[in-house]
Amino acid sequence: MTPGLTVREAADKTGLTGHTLRYYERVGLIWDVPRDAAGHRRYTAKQVEWLLLLTRLRATGLPIAGMLRYAELVRSGRGEEDRLDLLQNHRIEVAARLAELTADLALIDRKIETYQRRLAAAAPHEEESA
Known part of the structure:
Protein backbone atom coordinates (compact mmCIF):
# COMPACT_ATOMS: atom_id res chain seq x y z
CA MET A 1 0.00 0.00 0.00
CA THR A 2 1.24 3.50 -0.84
CA PRO A 3 1.65 5.75 2.21
CA GLY A 4 -0.47 8.85 2.53
CA LEU A 5 -4.17 9.54 2.31
CA THR A 6 -6.25 9.30 -0.82
CA VAL A 7 -8.34 12.25 -1.93
CA ARG A 8 -11.39 10.67 -0.26
CA GLU A 9 -9.53 10.03 3.00
CA ALA A 10 -8.05 13.54 3.06
CA ALA A 11 -11.48 14.98 2.31
CA ASP A 12 -13.01 13.00 5.18
CA LYS A 13 -10.27 14.10 7.56
CA THR A 14 -10.42 17.80 6.63
CA GLY A 15 -14.10 18.27 5.88
CA LEU A 16 -13.25 19.51 2.39
CA THR A 17 -14.57 17.97 -0.79
CA GLY A 18 -12.39 16.20 -3.31
CA HIS A 19 -13.19 19.01 -5.72
CA THR A 20 -11.94 21.59 -3.21
CA LEU A 21 -8.73 19.61 -2.59
CA ARG A 22 -8.00 19.52 -6.30
CA TYR A 23 -8.87 23.24 -6.61
CA TYR A 24 -6.55 24.12 -3.72
CA GLU A 25 -3.76 22.25 -5.50
CA ARG A 26 -4.53 23.88 -8.86
CA VAL A 27 -4.42 27.43 -7.46
CA GLY A 28 -1.38 26.83 -5.28
CA LEU A 29 -2.85 26.59 -1.78
CA ILE A 30 -1.27 23.16 -1.47
CA TRP A 31 1.72 21.94 -3.41
CA ASP A 32 3.97 18.95 -3.99
CA VAL A 33 1.19 16.42 -3.41
CA PRO A 34 2.81 13.04 -4.06
CA ARG A 35 1.18 10.51 -6.32
CA ASP A 36 1.16 6.75 -6.19
CA ALA A 37 2.19 4.46 -9.04
CA ALA A 38 -1.26 4.85 -10.60
CA GLY A 39 -0.99 8.65 -10.50
CA HIS A 40 -3.50 9.13 -7.64
CA ARG A 41 -2.84 11.85 -5.11
CA ARG A 42 -1.57 10.79 -1.68
CA TYR A 43 -1.67 13.46 1.00
CA THR A 44 0.97 13.38 3.73
CA ALA A 45 0.17 13.99 7.40
CA LYS A 46 1.89 17.38 7.13
CA GLN A 47 -0.28 18.31 4.13
CA VAL A 48 -3.44 17.27 5.97
CA GLU A 49 -2.36 19.46 8.89
CA TRP A 50 -1.85 22.33 6.42
CA LEU A 51 -5.29 21.71 4.91
CA LEU A 52 -6.84 21.83 8.39
CA LEU A 53 -5.18 25.21 8.94
CA LEU A 54 -6.52 26.45 5.61
CA THR A 55 -9.98 25.20 6.58
CA ARG A 56 -9.88 27.16 9.82
CA LEU A 57 -8.60 30.30 8.10
CA ARG A 58 -11.39 30.04 5.54
CA ALA A 59 -13.99 29.40 8.26
CA THR A 60 -12.92 32.62 9.96
CA GLY A 61 -13.52 34.54 6.76
CA LEU A 62 -10.03 34.87 5.32
CA PRO A 63 -10.56 35.33 1.59
CA ILE A 64 -8.90 32.93 -0.87
CA ALA A 65 -6.58 35.79 -1.90
CA GLY A 66 -5.37 36.07 1.69
CA MET A 67 -4.93 32.32 1.94
CA LEU A 68 -2.94 32.38 -1.31
CA ARG A 69 -0.70 35.15 0.01
CA TYR A 70 -0.13 33.21 3.23
CA ALA A 71 0.59 29.99 1.29
CA GLU A 72 3.02 31.84 -0.96
CA LEU A 73 4.89 33.15 2.09
CA VAL A 74 5.00 29.72 3.70
CA ARG A 75 6.08 27.99 0.50
CA SER A 76 8.92 30.50 0.06
CA GLY A 77 10.22 29.61 3.52
CA ARG A 78 10.62 33.24 4.46
Missing part, protein backbone atom coordinates in the same frame (compact mmCIF):
# COMPACT_ATOMS: atom_id res chain seq x y z
CA GLY A 79 8.45 36.26 5.08
CA GLU A 80 7.69 35.50 8.70
CA GLU A 81 7.07 39.20 9.40
CA ASP A 82 4.60 39.30 6.51
CA ARG A 83 2.92 36.11 7.75
CA LEU A 84 2.65 37.61 11.22
CA ASP A 85 1.16 40.83 9.83
CA LEU A 86 -1.35 38.92 7.73
CA LEU A 87 -2.48 36.81 10.70
CA GLN A 88 -2.58 39.76 13.10
CA ASN A 89 -4.71 41.79 10.69
CA HIS A 90 -7.02 38.85 10.15
CA ARG A 91 -7.30 38.35 13.91
CA ILE A 92 -8.43 41.98 14.31
CA GLU A 93 -11.16 41.40 11.71
CA VAL A 94 -12.26 38.13 13.35
CA ALA A 95 -12.35 39.74 16.81
CA ALA A 96 -14.50 42.59 15.48
CA ARG A 97 -16.93 40.13 13.89
CA LEU A 98 -16.99 38.10 17.09
CA ALA A 99 -17.82 41.21 19.14
CA GLU A 100 -20.63 42.03 16.74
CA LEU A 101 -21.99 38.47 16.94
CA THR A 102 -21.74 38.55 20.74
CA ALA A 103 -23.84 41.73 20.80
CA ASP A 104 -26.33 40.16 18.39
CA LEU A 105 -26.55 37.06 20.58
CA ALA A 106 -27.17 39.20 23.67
CA LEU A 107 -30.07 40.88 21.88
CA ILE A 108 -31.55 37.51 20.94
CA ASP A 109 -31.17 36.32 24.54
CA ARG A 110 -33.01 39.40 25.81
CA LYS A 111 -35.87 38.80 23.37
CA ILE A 112 -36.09 35.13 24.42
CA GLU A 113 -36.23 36.14 28.09
CA THR A 114 -38.97 38.67 27.32
CA TYR A 115 -41.13 36.08 25.57
CA GLN A 116 -40.51 33.48 28.28
CA ARG A 117 -41.60 35.94 30.98
CA ARG A 118 -44.71 36.92 29.02
CA LEU A 119 -45.68 33.31 28.39
CA ALA A 120 -45.05 32.35 32.03
CA ALA A 121 -47.21 35.25 33.21
CA ALA A 122 -50.02 34.30 30.83
CA ALA A 123 -49.97 30.57 31.67
CA PRO A 124 -52.75 29.33 33.95
CA HIS A 125 -51.65 28.38 37.44
CA GLU A 126 -51.56 24.66 38.25
CA GLU A 127 -54.26 25.06 40.92
CA GLU A 128 -56.62 26.64 38.43
CA SER A 129 -56.18 23.93 35.82
CA ALA A 130 -56.86 21.05 38.18
Whole structure:
Protein backbone atom coordinates (compact mmCIF):
# COMPACT_ATOMS: atom_id res chain seq x y z
CA MET A 1 0.00 0.00 0.00
CA THR A 2 1.24 3.50 -0.84
CA PRO A 3 1.65 5.75 2.21
CA GLY A 4 -0.47 8.85 2.53
CA LEU A 5 -4.17 9.54 2.31
CA THR A 6 -6.25 9.30 -0.82
CA VAL A 7 -8.34 12.25 -1.93
CA ARG A 8 -11.39 10.67 -0.26
CA GLU A 9 -9.53 10.03 3.00
CA ALA A 10 -8.05 13.54 3.06
CA ALA A 11 -11.48 14.98 2.31
CA ASP A 12 -13.01 13.00 5.18
CA LYS A 13 -10.27 14.10 7.56
CA THR A 14 -10.42 17.80 6.63
CA GLY A 15 -14.10 18.27 5.88
CA LEU A 16 -13.25 19.51 2.39
CA THR A 17 -14.57 17.97 -0.79
CA GLY A 18 -12.39 16.20 -3.31
CA HIS A 19 -13.19 19.01 -5.72
CA THR A 20 -11.94 21.59 -3.21
CA LEU A 21 -8.73 19.61 -2.59
CA ARG A 22 -8.00 19.52 -6.30
CA TYR A 23 -8.87 23.24 -6.61
CA TYR A 24 -6.55 24.12 -3.72
CA GLU A 25 -3.76 22.25 -5.50
CA ARG A 26 -4.53 23.88 -8.86
CA VAL A 27 -4.42 27.43 -7.46
CA GLY A 28 -1.38 26.83 -5.28
CA LEU A 29 -2.85 26.59 -1.78
CA ILE A 30 -1.27 23.16 -1.47
CA TRP A 31 1.72 21.94 -3.41
CA ASP A 32 3.97 18.95 -3.99
CA VAL A 33 1.19 16.42 -3.41
CA PRO A 34 2.81 13.04 -4.06
CA ARG A 35 1.18 10.51 -6.32
CA ASP A 36 1.16 6.75 -6.19
CA ALA A 37 2.19 4.46 -9.04
CA ALA A 38 -1.26 4.85 -10.60
CA GLY A 39 -0.99 8.65 -10.50
CA HIS A 40 -3.50 9.13 -7.64
CA ARG A 41 -2.84 11.85 -5.11
CA ARG A 42 -1.57 10.79 -1.68
CA TYR A 43 -1.67 13.46 1.00
CA THR A 44 0.97 13.38 3.73
CA ALA A 45 0.17 13.99 7.40
CA LYS A 46 1.89 17.38 7.13
CA GLN A 47 -0.28 18.31 4.13
CA VAL A 48 -3.44 17.27 5.97
CA GLU A 49 -2.36 19.46 8.89
CA TRP A 50 -1.85 22.33 6.42
CA LEU A 51 -5.29 21.71 4.91
CA LEU A 52 -6.84 21.83 8.39
CA LEU A 53 -5.18 25.21 8.94
CA LEU A 54 -6.52 26.45 5.61
CA THR A 55 -9.98 25.20 6.58
CA ARG A 56 -9.88 27.16 9.82
CA LEU A 57 -8.60 30.30 8.10
CA ARG A 58 -11.39 30.04 5.54
CA ALA A 59 -13.99 29.40 8.26
CA THR A 60 -12.92 32.62 9.96
CA GLY A 61 -13.52 34.54 6.76
CA LEU A 62 -10.03 34.87 5.32
CA PRO A 63 -10.56 35.33 1.59
CA ILE A 64 -8.90 32.93 -0.87
CA ALA A 65 -6.58 35.79 -1.90
CA GLY A 66 -5.37 36.07 1.69
CA MET A 67 -4.93 32.32 1.94
CA LEU A 68 -2.94 32.38 -1.31
CA ARG A 69 -0.70 35.15 0.01
CA TYR A 70 -0.13 33.21 3.23
CA ALA A 71 0.59 29.99 1.29
CA GLU A 72 3.02 31.84 -0.96
CA LEU A 73 4.89 33.15 2.09
CA VAL A 74 5.00 29.72 3.70
CA ARG A 75 6.08 27.99 0.50
CA SER A 76 8.92 30.50 0.06
CA GLY A 77 10.22 29.61 3.52
CA ARG A 78 10.62 33.24 4.46
CA GLY A 79 8.45 36.26 5.08
CA GLU A 80 7.69 35.50 8.70
CA GLU A 81 7.07 39.20 9.40
CA ASP A 82 4.60 39.30 6.51
CA ARG A 83 2.92 36.11 7.75
CA LEU A 84 2.65 37.61 11.22
CA ASP A 85 1.16 40.83 9.83
CA LEU A 86 -1.35 38.92 7.73
CA LEU A 87 -2.48 36.81 10.70
CA GLN A 88 -2.58 39.76 13.10
CA ASN A 89 -4.71 41.79 10.69
CA HIS A 90 -7.02 38.85 10.15
CA ARG A 91 -7.30 38.35 13.91
CA ILE A 92 -8.43 41.98 14.31
CA GLU A 93 -11.16 41.40 11.71
CA VAL A 94 -12.26 38.13 13.35
CA ALA A 95 -12.35 39.74 16.81
CA ALA A 96 -14.50 42.59 15.48
CA ARG A 97 -16.93 40.13 13.89
CA LEU A 98 -16.99 38.10 17.09
CA ALA A 99 -17.82 41.21 19.14
CA GLU A 100 -20.63 42.03 16.74
CA LEU A 101 -21.99 38.47 16.94
CA THR A 102 -21.74 38.55 20.74
CA ALA A 103 -23.84 41.73 20.80
CA ASP A 104 -26.33 40.16 18.39
CA LEU A 105 -26.55 37.06 20.58
CA ALA A 106 -27.17 39.20 23.67
CA LEU A 107 -30.07 40.88 21.88
CA ILE A 108 -31.55 37.51 20.94
CA ASP A 109 -31.17 36.32 24.54
CA ARG A 110 -33.01 39.40 25.81
CA LYS A 111 -35.87 38.80 23.37
CA ILE A 112 -36.09 35.13 24.42
CA GLU A 113 -36.23 36.14 28.09
CA THR A 114 -38.97 38.67 27.32
CA TYR A 115 -41.13 36.08 25.57
CA GLN A 116 -40.51 33.48 28.28
CA ARG A 117 -41.60 35.94 30.98
CA ARG A 118 -44.71 36.92 29.02
CA LEU A 119 -45.68 33.31 28.39
CA ALA A 120 -45.05 32.35 32.03
CA ALA A 121 -47.21 35.25 33.21
CA ALA A 122 -50.02 34.30 30.83
CA ALA A 123 -49.97 30.57 31.67
CA PRO A 124 -52.75 29.33 33.95
CA HIS A 125 -51.65 28.38 37.44
CA GLU A 126 -51.56 24.66 38.25
CA GLU A 127 -54.26 25.06 40.92
CA GLU A 128 -56.62 26.64 38.43
CA SER A 129 -56.18 23.93 35.82
CA ALA A 130 -56.86 21.05 38.18
